[in-house]
Amino acid sequence: MKMFHTTLFLFALLFSCTSHAAEICVGDLKGPETPSGYTCKNPANVTVDDFVFSGLAKAGNTTNIISAAVTPAFSAQFPGLNGLGISLARLDLAPGGVIPFHTHPAANEVLLVSQGSICAGFITSANTVYLKTLKKGDIMIFPQGLLHFQINAGGSIAIASVSFSSPNPGLQITDFAFFGNDLPTEVIAKTTFLDPAIIKKLKGVLGGTN
Numbered sequence: 265m266k267m268f269h270t271t272l273f274l275f276a277l278l279f280s281c282t283s284h285a286a287e288i289c290v291g292d293l294k295g296p297e298t299p300s301g302y303t304c305k306n307p308a309n310v311t312v313d314d315f316v317f318s319g320l321a322k323a324g325n326t327t328n329i330i331s332a333a334v335t336p337a338f339s340a341q342f343p344g345l346n347g348l349g350i351s352l353a354r355l356d357l358a359p360g361g362v363i364p365f366h367t368h369p370a371a372n373e374v375l376l377v378s379q380g381s382i383c384a385g386f387i388t389s390a391n392t393v394y395l396k397t398l399k400k401g402d403i404m405i406f407p408q409g410l411l412h413f414q415i416n417a418g419g420s421i422a423i424a425s426v427s428f429s430s431p432n433p434g435l436q437i438t439d440f441a442f443f444g445n446d447l448p449t450e451v452i453a454k455t456t457f458l459d460p461a462i463i464k465k466l467k468g469v470l471g472g473t474n
């Protein structure tokens with residue numbers, strides 16, 4: 265009898281939670297983005313186009329220092345994702361292209377190779393390396409917060425779709441964190457054991473000072 269009551273209580277709790285949760289909360293991009301997302305657009309003004317995004321059809325521009333492009337479909341670009349706990353992006357890697365070491369502080373990532381070949385890897389907090397050359401159709405997982413990278417492993421363009429477990433995964437590229445700002449060279453040398461001449465050179469390439 266007690267168990268029956270407990271079960272009933274759990275059902276009641278579940279029902280009250282689900283019935284109060286909004287099914288949709290299309291982001292109002294006119295308002296600020298907070299850690300919990302955007303405020304909801306007036307439901308009367310929501311249309312099917314809020315749930316359709318065509319921005320990943322087009323190749324990103326890979327004429328840059330990394331010969332690669334990341335085209336996001338996060339809630340800022342695709343407001344229909346707001347509040348749903350998911351997002352996507354498109355990776356284009358020209359021959360020789362690389363997405364340098366980076367982390368997504370707020371999301372797990374799943375990568376699906378749709379063209380070419382990509383060498384990808386991540387490193388756990390125990391410093392174990394998981395490294396694999398992926399071919400078309402392969403999928404690889406990159407757990408939340410871990411350092412990872414992707415390199416074009418073939419002689420032609422490589423394309424991948426990535427999915428995230430957050431509408432706003434965050435992105436921190438390690439090279440830019442170290443060499444793309446005004447962190448003093450002597451502090452970087454002390455904390456990374458790198459030669460100051462190499463640090464100055466990388467700051468020059470990545471737009472850093474000091």
Ligand SMILES: *[C@@H]1O[C@H](CO)[C@@H](O)[C@H](O)[C@H]1NC(C)=O
Pocket residue numbers: 305306308309
């Ligand atoms: C919703 O659409 C109506 C009619 O197009 C417009 O007058 C109103 O300002 C819109 N409301 C919001 C919150 O955008």
Ligand SMILES: *[C@@H]1O[C@H](CO)[C@@H](O)[C@H](O)[C@H]1NC(C)=O
Pocket residue numbers: 325326327328
């Ligand atoms: C790609 O980016 C480069 C460098 O910013 C620029 O010169 C070029 O015009 C861009 N190409 C296209 C097709 O937008």
